Amino acid sequence: MRIGLTAAACATALLTSAAAYAADKPAELKIGITAFLSGPASVFGEPAKAAAEMMIESMNAEGGIGGVPIKAFFVDEGAGGESVLAEYRRLVQDTQVDAMFASISSGNCNKVAPLAEDLKVLNFMWDCGTQRIFEENSYRYVFRTQANATPEMLSTVLYLLKTKPDFNSIAVVNQDYAWGRDSWAIFSTALKALKPDVKVVAEFFPKFGTPDFSTEISRLQALRPDVILSTSWGGDLDTFVRQASQRGLTNSSTLVLPLAESSLERLGKALPPGHIVGTRGDHYFLHPEKKADSDFTAFVDAFRDKTGAYPIYPVFHMSQALSALKGAYEKAIAANGGKWPGREQVVDAMAGLSFKGLGREVTIREDNQGVEDMLLGTTIEAEGYDFAVLDDMMMFDGDQVTTPVGKVSIEWLGTLSPDFLNGVNVEMFKHGS
Amino acid sequence: MNAQLFALAMFDGIAYAALVFMVAVGLTLIFGVLRILNVAHGSFYAIGAYTAASIGGAIFAAGFSPWLAFPLLFVAAALVGILLGGPIERLLLRRIYAKEDALQLLVTFAVFMILEDVQRLVWGVQPYFEATALQQLGNLEVLGVFYTKYQLIFLPIVAVIVLIGLRLFLRRTLSGKLILAVTEDRETATAMGIDADKVYLLTFIVGAALAGFGGALASATTSVVPGMGADMIVLSFAVVATAGLGQIEGAAVTALLIGLGRSFAVYLMPELEVLIPYLIMLLVLLVRPEGLFGAVRTRKI
Numbered sequence: 071m072r073i074g075l076t077a078a079a080c081a082t083a084l085l086t087s088a089a090a091y092a093a094d095k096p097a098e099l100k101i102g103i104t105a106f107l108s109g110p111a112s113v114f115g116e117p118a119k120a121a122a123e124m125m126i127e128s129m130n131a132e133g134g135i136g137g138v139p140i141k142a143f144f145v146d147e148g149a150g151g152e153s154v155l156a157e158y159r160r161l162v163q164d165t166q167v168d169a170m171f172a173s174i175s176s177g178n179c180n181k182v183a184p185l186a187e188d189l190k191v192l193n194f195m196w197d198c199g200t201q202r203i204f205e206e207n208s209y210r211y212v213f214r215t216q217a218n219a220t221p222e223m224l225s226t227v228l229y230l231l232k233t234k235p236d237f238n239s240i241a242v243v244n245q246d247y248a249w250g251r252d253s254w255a256i257f258s259t260a261l262k263a264l265k266p267d268v269k270v271v272a273e274f275f276p277k278f279g280t281p282d283f284s285t286e287i288s289r290l291q292a293l294r295p296d297v298i299l300s301t302s303w304g305g306d307l308d309t310f311v312r313q314a315s316q317r318g319l320t321n322s323s324t325l326v327l328p329l330a331e332s333s334l335e336r337l338g339k340a341l342p343p344g345h346i347v348g349t350r351g352d353h354y355f356l357h358p359e360k361k362a363d364s365d366f367t368a369f370v371d372a373f374r375d376k377t378g379a380y381p382i383y384p385v386f387h388m389s390q391a392l393s394a395l396k397g398a399y400e401k402a403i404a405a406n407g408g409k410w411p412g413r414e415q416v417v418d419a420m421a422g423l424s425f426k427g428l429g430r431e432v433t434i435r436e437d438n439q440g441v442e443d444m445l446l447g448t449t450i451e452a453e454g455y456d457f458a459v460l461d462d463m464m465m466f467d468g469d470q471v472t473t474p475v476g477k478v479s480i481e482w483l484g485t486l487s488p489d490f491l492n493g494v495n496v497e498m499f500k501h502g503s
Numbered sequence: 504m505n506a507q508l509f510a511l512a513m514f515d516g517i518a519y520a521a522l523v524f525m526v527a528v529g530l531t532l533i534f535g536v537l538r539i540l541n542v543a544h545g546s547f548y549a550i551g552a553y554t555a556a557s558i559g560g561a562i563f564a565a566g567f568s569p570w571l572a573f574p575l576l577f578v579a580a581a582l583v584g585i586l587l588g589g590p591i592e593r594l595l596l597r598r599i600y601a602k603e604d605a606l607q608l609l610v611t612f613a614v615f616m617i618l619e620d621v622q623r624l625v626w627g628v629q630p631y632f633e634a635t636a637l638q639q640l641g642n643l644e645v646l647g648v649f650y651t652k653y654q655l656i657f658l659p660i661v662a663v664i665v666l667i668g669l670r671l672f673l674r675r676t677l678s679g680k681l682i683l684a685v686t687e688d689r690e691t692a693t694a695m696g697i698d699a700d701k702v703y704l705l706t707f708i709v710g711a712a713l714a715g716f717g718g719a720l721a722s723a724t725t726s727v728v729p730g731m732g733a734d735m736i737v738l739s740f741a742v743v744a745t746a747g748l749g750q751i752e753g754a755a756v757t758a759l760l761i762g763l764g765r766s767f768a769v770y771l772m773p774e775l776e777v778l779i780p781y782l783i784m785l786l787v788l789l790v791r792p793e794g795l796f797g798a799v800r801t802r803k804i
Contacts, residue, residue, distance in 0.1 A: 112628035275774070281721060282522075285769040288515050312632060312726070316642075317642065318642065379629075
């Protein structure tokens, strides 16, 4: 029976691939995009959606991909995991999208990855952070067009150790859900490996969406740790930073905020100079290598005109996913002798693909993980901005800070030694230059 | 735990309790009179916060005195009470007083869902922050820790004033006495010439305004974000159920209990912080199913 099934599957595969080679150019290239359009994480989903619409419009104005215009369908992740899965199936099976971009939530990525594999649809994990997916399973159809939690946290530890080598104590205030817990596990493992004498004086995991950090802030003022880490984001991060700065906690401790690039503009003067900010990659509207590039600045201006805010990292992630899609199709078209490729050919073209969104080039490794360089900086006040911007920026080499293929992040980080810090390549940038 | 930490935990607990009380008291007042568990109360809280934050942002940007932040709290509360609470009672709740509890709950839940989307339409999804009121009062150093005077002094004082004010209003004024009479026995009260419909409307407006006031007060201390109403309504339910439905003083005591429990948890066992309100509720309801201050009611035939 099993042999029979396999034979049938092979036959079907042969048939479909035979059909694929003869694929005609479709009227449009359909993609499904999952993003939070409601709930607290819509601070990421809404800008990403606006960016997707702008970028697709301009790509289509230039002939789309291989002459085929792109059409996007959006799914609200805020409706919950089950609803995302149902919509995902509907888009793939009924609307027959050619590729899916899913998703922002790591929980949704975990659920969507096996589904994409079942449905044999090209899926870009365009924004979610969990490092586990490619460490625990291997996939043919699922790719991550961006970094993951491990390089994000490891580069934060490296930046902290390079800029404040003599700090002794650290406290953490993270959101009480998978990301808050996992990111602390990665961060603390790396920190203990690279600086074994550091003292963790408090670990707080307040409820997701908590409106009030007063008690944690009182306790932190009494403990006076040198460094306070928070991987929180959105309203939670804004609330914490504002309440901390209102009560002077930002004067006695250095905040380390790996996701704060997405809150800089909203926080305004509430985030004072001298605190460490990460960008989940090299995502920054004043990207030191891009801010003189007229395409980049034109996009930033157009995005501000449309949404009233500077682009934040999900916008960069969206640009990477779209650029990967274009790159894969163009590579597959070239490999197919200029003819429109079948779906499997596009998936094949993803191997080793390099593509460039708004930031530096990203490359897909053999485990389908994207390798992306990491930019961090320290806040300063600068003319022309009524919110903190980044100075003393460091760009870390994605190859060095991403877990090697086949290794599990937590185990790999545990094997690092303090020498690792001196071995990493760092490029430095100042705000004005 | 030394005396310093004990004192710090007390301060934090009281400040938090003040905010929770403001919302819970409106909820319990409405339940006491209308016998409706109003899920939309969470929306009134959120809309109060959005109103204060957005009006505040606009008028301070236009250069008006930052002290206007304080009268603005009342404006936001009044807007929520009159523009939202009034029509909702008049047009919707009035039709369902005679219906089953479950239906009433579903109707207010529907209102809550609708208002959540209204908030997204009106204010979008980006967090608002407007802390002028808090910044105006400045900071205070206690035992080596900086507190905002707004949270440490202003909020608890406002909560106490609201508590005493409500007590005096209900016991000493004619409108208050009418409310109490209708609460006690609607039929007899109506027979004696009290316009119960008017009393219901008034109570609902006051209750909604209190929630809006709580939101406006909170807006100075926190980010105003989508979903803040849902969190608050769950916590307020816990307070109201623990206190005994309809118990105003009970709500104050329970809010304090939960506020202190939460802040002590942060000092002693941070992992328990989220659980504390519900642990307290569970323990109380196990011993006294009618709530700390609730009275067992004889059923009317």
